[in-house]
Amino acid sequence: xxxxxxxxxxxxxxxxxSELIRQELKDPRLGGLVTISAVKISPDLGYADVYVTxxxxxxxxxxxxxxxxxxxxxxxxxxxxxxxELSRRIKTRITPxxxxxxxxxxxxGNYMFGLIAEAVKxxxxxxxxxxx
Numbered sequence: 841x842x843x844x845x846x847x848x849x850x851x852x853x854x855x856x857x858s859e860l861i862r863q864e865l866k867d868p869r870l871g872g873l874v875t876i877s878a879v880k881i882s883p884d885l886g887y888a889d890v891y892v893t894x895x896x897x898x899x900x901x902x903x904x905x906x907x908x909x910x911x912x913x914x915x916x917x918x919x920x921x922x923x924x925e926l927s928r929r930i931k932t933r934i935t936p937x938x939x940x941x942x943x944x945x946x947x948x949g950n951y952m953f954g955l956i957a958e959a960v961k962x963x964x965x966x967x968x969x970x971x972x
Contacts (some may be wrong), residue, residue, distance in 0.1 A: 853879045854878070
């Protein structure tokens with residue numbers, strides 16, 4: 841029962857925070873498209889770990905690593921404002937404190953896809969044998 845409640849709360853927080861970032865944060869340092877990939881809420885509702893992805897940046901590029909760190913800094917500094925706005929929107933007794941983390945899952949997946957494509961490109965062509 842409590843697990844289902846946390847899941848519903850995490851889904852609501854994810855939806856509302858993504859809307860707040862898109863509509864309310866006007867910081868020019870938020871480069872690229874910032875998306876919320878996951879939200880994990882502590883059982884006591886004290887903290888919400890928000891995992892963000894910045895679309896359009898690749899893993900391993902030092903400039904993008906710096907830009908991602910800057911994006912996280914902006915989001916963590918705006919967490920008080922976002923928490924206040926979130927409490928006005930979801931109307932719960934306890935509004936969790938927001939902690940933002942960079943989610944490298946998409947960038948890592950793109951990196952692996954590139955490696956696989958490179959490896960497949962170097963394979964010799966297969967014989968044209970059709971099965972009958």
